[in-house]
Amino acid sequence: MNSEEKKITLATDTGESVDFFVLEETRINGMNYLLVTDAADDDEEGECYILKDLSKREESDALYEFVEDDNEIDYLFKIFSELLDGAGVDIEK
Secondary structure, three states: OOOOOOEEEEEOOOOEEEEEEEEEEEEEEEEEEEEEEEEOOOOOOOOOOEEEEEEOOEEEOOOEOOOHHHHHHHHHHHHHHHHOOOOOOOOOO
C-alpha cells in the first residue's frame, strides 16, 4: 500500500470495525462519493464498493452509506471508470 492512500474505518451494525482503502473520490450534485476497496495492497484482488457521504457540512464525522441502487451504481461506475482511466487500477462490475 502506498503512503498516499486514504484509509477509512467503518463500524458495522454488530460493532466490528472494517477498513476500506479509498481508490477515488468525486462530488456529484453536492454529494461526495468514494470508490473503496477492501484490498490492502495493489497486488491483492478485493471487492469494490461505492460509498455516499450523508453527513452535513457542519458535522465533523463523516456518515457513509453503501450505494445499493442499481441505476445509481451504474452511473457512478462509469464516472469512476473514467476517473481511474490510466491509473493502473482495473475495476470490474
